Amino acid sequence: MTRVAVIGTGVIGAMTTWRLALRGAEVLAFDAYGPGHDRGASAGESRIFRTAYKEGAAYVPLLQRAEALWRDLERDAGADLLTLCGGLTIGAPDNPDVAAVRRCAEEAGLDHEVLDTAQARKRFPQHRIDDGEIMVLDPAAGVLRPEPSVQAALRSAEEAGARVLPYHPVTDAVETADGWRITSNGTAFDVDHVIFAPGPWARQLAPLRSLPVEARLITAYWFAARDVAAHTPDALPIAIRRHPEAGFSCFPALDGAAIKIVPHHLGWPDLNGPDALPRSSAPEHARAASAAAARLLPGVTPHPIRVGTFAEGFTPDEHALLGPLPGHRRATVMTGFSGHGFKLAPAFGEIGADLALDGGTAHDVAALSPTRFPL
Ligand SMILES: Cc1cc2nc3c(=O)[nH]c(=O)nc-3n(C[C@H](O)[C@H](O)[C@H](O)COP(=O)(O)OP(=O)(O)OC[C@H]3O[C@@H](n4cnc5c(N)ncnc54)[C@H](O)[C@@H]3O)c2cc1C
CATH class of the missing domain: 3.30.9.10 (D-Amino Acid Oxidase, subunit A, domain 2)
Structure with missing residues (x-):
């Protein structure tokens, strides 16, 4: 069973944890704070879901996949998360x-x-x-409830076997011969793959220091x-x-x-x-x-x-950084969602799980690769 660490359980890390757990990975999900906290990007009562996307028609298949996954999560967690009000x-x-x-x-x-x-x-x-x-x-647009969404994804992930670790700031993430060693609250955890989903904290983690995320x-x-x-x-x-x-x-x-x-x-x-x-x-x-x-x-x-x-x-172009972490093996980065990542989070979570477990994804997200920037 592949052992995966997810660093950060805002909406992106929470959805990735959920999708990884459903695919049978052994997941450890770390966050410095509690699920649904209000210091990052995934809180504030409501989020917009829309399908006719000013950011470009290339996002439409992902948005449609995201909507289906929002409904799956609602069923899985018994939660009311997305209201299509136009x-x-x-x-x-x-x-x-x-x-x-x-x-x-x-x-x-x-x-x-x-x-x-x-x-x-x-x-x-x-x-x-x-x-x-x-x-x-x-x-086909509507309103999402952010804090219950994060909590629902993590609850469903735990039910599928994930280990969710709130109040576990990751202080060190170091590549080893066959994976990564993650340190939090003085304990080291060895995993096969790491997913970095730290939102605006990205540059505080040494392996992400050179990424263009403000x-x-x-x-x-x-x-x-x-x-x-x-x-x-x-x-x-x-x-x-x-x-x-x-x-x-x-x-x-x-x-x-x-x-x-x-x-x-x-x-x-x-x-x-x-x-x-x-x-x-x-x-x-x-x-x-x-x-x-x-x-x-x-x-x-x-x-x-x-x-x-x-x-x-x-990010400088206001599109996410999503893909293998340049310069490292067995590491995926998901950050820089630039004010419009929430609605797509379940689809991004599915992609994060694909990248960690399969080394690639059928979704077309090449345009979001971090390699589009000089690093
Ligand atoms: C006010 C506001 C309105 C928005 N409106 C919309 C909207 O209407 N529609 C839409 O689609 N998007 C919207 N967005 C954007 C969307 O909400 C974000 O893109 C999305 O929430 C990003 O989630 P994230 O998981 O990347 O980041 P975050 O939610 O910030 O999560 C990152 C997590 O990583 C944790 N972390 C970081 N470093 C570490 C570490 N070293 N160890 C452990 N944990 C760590 C943090 O504690 C945090 O919980 C809005 C954003 C904001 C702020």
Whole structure:
């Protein structure tokens, strides 16, 4: 039986642990914190799932595989993780992201609807749109619950035989003659293969030090909805909003009170390492988020009632690093998901398991190989 260590059980490591355990590997899954913790990239109540992908039609087969695996995990763990409430991309027709979503839907033959300004205002008055703006509706989009997803994957992995080790920071990972020696809490563990899934902490591990992954800050704001029923997933799809004054992703109310936005137009500030994560937002950042809500979301009180700050690993081209770790044997790296890895995590987990157990995968992920960067 192949013995595999997974370092990091955010959503990527958790899904990989689950898929490895189902394939009969002997898995040890280490994390410095507990499952579903809020210091990395896999927390904050909600995540967008979408299929018409502005990042490119090449992702569509992976997204479709991910959706099937989300459903498998829900069945396996008896958990409710993905609600398909539809997804809107909102903005001017020539906005690059609006155009890219439309192009992806057309190229991949995905169901979608384009709503002109009048239709959009009538169907989704929760968004204020300017004359000439449109909405592209992707019916195969929805909202995921991040913390329960991580916990469900690890629970199912444990049921399939994985050993999940929370509060086990890995302090050393060293290649040996026939595998790797992993050290955590003063104990050494010998394995045949190692999967590095440390998210924004990547460069703190010696074998990953030269990878181009930066820890950056992503901030989320919750705004109370005046008519909550009009802002739940039954009534309000997830949205990507593009406007000359602001850009954000928008999530329906899951807590019976507030919708969430993640501003995009303010950028992703570099953190000086993920451990420097501030626990609230800077006043000028909060002010800009409030202004965006006041301008574009007429049904909310535009002062945040909650703020969440998270660290995420970004690469220079904002696509993940996924593949064999250059310069090493029997090692796979999965990091740098650059703000859009959650929805795909079960498919990436399947790929991580393939790479560890088969040395390759049938999924087409060559474009994500770390070798695309000079290391
Ligand atoms: C606010 C926010 C909103 C987002 N919105 C979306 C969205 O709507 N849709 C979408 O698809 N994606 C979204 N993303 C991106 C997505 O959530 C991330 O790409 C994904 O969660 C990355 O997961 P990860 O497992 O790589 O990283 P993490 O979740 O950060 O996990 C890494 C884990 O490794 C552990 N670790 C690191 N080093 C060590 C070590 N030495 N020893 C032991 N453990 C270690 C850490 O403790 C951590 O638990 C969003 C991200 C953020 C932050």
